[in-house]
Amino acid sequence: MVNLNELPRRRYTNGPTPLEHLEHLSTQLGGPQIWIKRDDLLGLTQGGNKTRKLEFLIADALAHGADTLVTAGGVQSNHCRLALSAARREGLDCHLVLEEDLGSDGAPVPADAGGNPPKLTGNFLLFDLLGADSTEVHTNGSDLVARANELAAELKTQGKKPYVIPVGGSNVTGALGYVDCAQELLTQFAEVGLDVSSILAPSGSAGMQAGLIAGLHRADSQIPVVGINVSRTQEDQEPKIVNLVDEVASFLELPPVPRERSLGLGDYFGTGYALPTPEMVEAVRLFASTEGILLDPVYTGKAAAGLIDLIRQDRFGDDDNVVFIHSGGVPGLYARAGAFA
Structure with a gap:
């Protein structure tokens, strides 16, 4: 065991x-x-709850020599907030791949011309305050995992050492x-x-x-x-x-x-x-x-x-x-x- x-x-x-x-x-x-x-x-x-997961995930990232985190979730993702917070604690870069929110009627809440949700509130406000190195907001239903891996590959070409954390930190x-x-x-x-x-x-x-x-x-x-x-x-x-x-x-x-x-x-x-x-x-x-x-x-x-x-x-x-x-x-x-x- x-x-x-x-x-x-x-x-x-x-x-x-x-x-x-x-x-x-x-x-x-x-x-x-x-x-x-x-x-x-x-x-x-x-x-x-994501904090407990991140204690092991961040340690694994550091053990692999990472200097950058890449993760994904909705524009109100608690996981993304806490991954970004851990990155700030550890001195790592952090890039977020996000999916637009749904309104109470189930229709997507469109991003503005800058790719941001209409309201800077909740977790999305905290992404801004915590200083995410980049945030991408994609249409609802997008393949966020594929884009996170693609972004990690792009960061590698820039000399970074990214570590991709899955949605919700659930591996x-x-x-x-x-x-x-x-x-x-x-x-x-x-x-x-x-x-x-x-x-x-x-x-x-x-x-x-x-x-x-x-x-x-x-x-x-x-x-x-x-x-x-x-x-x-x-x-x-x-x-x-x-x-x-x-x-x-x-x-x-x-x-x-x-x-x-x-x-x-x-x-x-x-x-x-x-x-x-x-x-x-x-x-x-x-x-x-x-x-x-x-x-x-x-x-x-x-x-x-x-x-x-x-x-x-x-x-x-x-x-x-x-x-x-x-x-x-x-x-x-x-x-x-x-x-x-």
């Missing part, structure tokens, strides 16, 4: 993130007991951050004597969920990790989860992970990725009004909507302890304020 402590890693967070009991929300919903893992409080600019190297988080969670559960029935997490590029599943499997824990899909049906998402879980398990030299551990529920993403739903709006308002915790509309808002619906379906017992992973992303809330009007 591979020892994570022997792999290259940067550290961007001082100690474990808090595990908090949401007493008021639990009472409001009539059980189960809801706990929240505050990965919105991870290090780097405004925090979020085996990135997922190791959540293999480590699984052990962090188990330690916290033991410290407070918590018998956890389920962990719920947003499931998008699947690196966080796959890492948690593999990490719990590595520790011989049977706690299920239920993914709430933010962009795909269950039929489309679960193969992505399974494939990455298998790759991570193989890398760590673990026994095969049972297929049924990879669950991604596809009933809550609505009409598409980043497009608001009434249930998301209710969930964001409920967490804020009962616990003073902000969720984001793309990931945690929809995952929380799934959690609330599962509770209302009596999928959990009143005395069950359910842990919700707050993956961050709050800057995106301000770019999508119209959903809450």
Whole structure:
């Protein structure tokens, strides 16, 4: 079995993130007991789950002698924000390949003549403040991965040493951050004597969920990790989860992970990725009004909507302890304020 402590890693967070009991929300919903893992409080600019992935990805980039990062995502990408923040921390260049946003009606929000979205807000504002070395905004549906690799090749001809990070940081190297988080969670559960029935997490590029599943499997824990899909049906998402879980398990030299551990529920993403739903709006308002915790509309808002619906379906017992992973992303809330009007 591979020892994570022997792999290259940067550290961007001082100690474990808090595990908090949401007493008021639990009472409001009539059980189960809801706990929240505050990965919105991870290090780097405004925090979020990608920080754990980047601790391993940036270390790998540095080990390969990189002086430049190239990565891709939407104009409100939390991953791009944190990759850029890590680049600033490490003294690396960083180039972003972005996809134009969709409005609440599902139609693309066109870029202006300079290739910028109409509003400099949310994460896109932070790209500007953090000083991205370049940002390209492409039409929705473009092949961002191909363009990121093409840009890396162009940078090589200029004498740079680029390292391409995949969308969401969700490859085996990135997922190791959540293999480590699984052990962090188990330690916290033991410290407070918590018998956890389920962990719920947003499931998008699947690196966080796959890492948690593999990490719990590595520790011989049977706690299920239920993914709430933010962009795909269950039929489309679960193969992505399974494939990455298998790759991570193989890398760590673990026994095969049972297929049924990879669950991604596809009933809550609505009409598409980043497009608001009434249930998301209710969930964001409920967490804020009962616990003073902000969720984001793309990931945690929809995952929380799934959690609330599962509770209302009596999928959990009143005395069950359910842990919700707050993956961050709050800057995106301000770019999508119209959903809450």
